[in-house]
Amino acid sequence: MDETPPPPPEEQTPPPPPPTSHTGSPTDFLKGVVGKRVIVRLTSGVDYRGVLSCLDGYMNIALEQTEEHVNGVVTNRYGDAFIRGNNVLYISAAEDL
Amino acid sequence: MESSSIQEPFDLIRLSLSERVFVKLRGDRQLTGILHAYDGHMNLIMSDVEETIMIVDLESAPVGQPATVNVAKRKMDMLFVRGDGVILVSPPSRT
Secondary structure (H helix, E strand, C coil): CCCCCCCCCCCCCCCCCCCCCCCCCHHHHHHHHCCCEEEEEECCCCEEEEEEEEECCCCCEEEEEEEEEECCEEEEEEEEEEECHHHEEEEEECCCC | CHHHHCCCHHHHHHCCCCCEEEEEECCCEEEEEEEEEECCCCCEEEEEEEEEEEEEECCCCCCCCCCEEEEEEEEEEEEEECHHHEEEEECCCCC
């Protein structure tokens, strides 16, 4: 067997361009999502989807029209909800900023 | 516009004083009761409280079946809740 493995492709793909939109600090992001639909994930894995009313320096969160999702299933609905900040894992924008 | 009166998350709690609130706690516990007082730690004073405890029994469940969940309830006239156990507080819907 004198088969040689194929040579690696010559042209390397260029590195992806840096993201063009959404530069700024975490604080800028949080200011931008107030009033928008967000997904808040807690360290327990539970998700809360709703409209972000406001938040504070502890990352305590006030949500409106809140749905509680566990394993992708809606388990509760709240008109308003206060979430204590220490439980928050992340806040994700659920609509365009 | 009622949401204009909310500038910070604690405003939601302040507006719920003397109302019946739902509180979700660590350890699969939840409370409903009248909220009398709170502080910056989310320590709470509540009255006329019903606690609901979800007890997931993994051992007695058949293999491949979801675990059975037992629910225990108890009532308390007056309760101090330490703030670090609080996950979520929901006021009565203000529609």
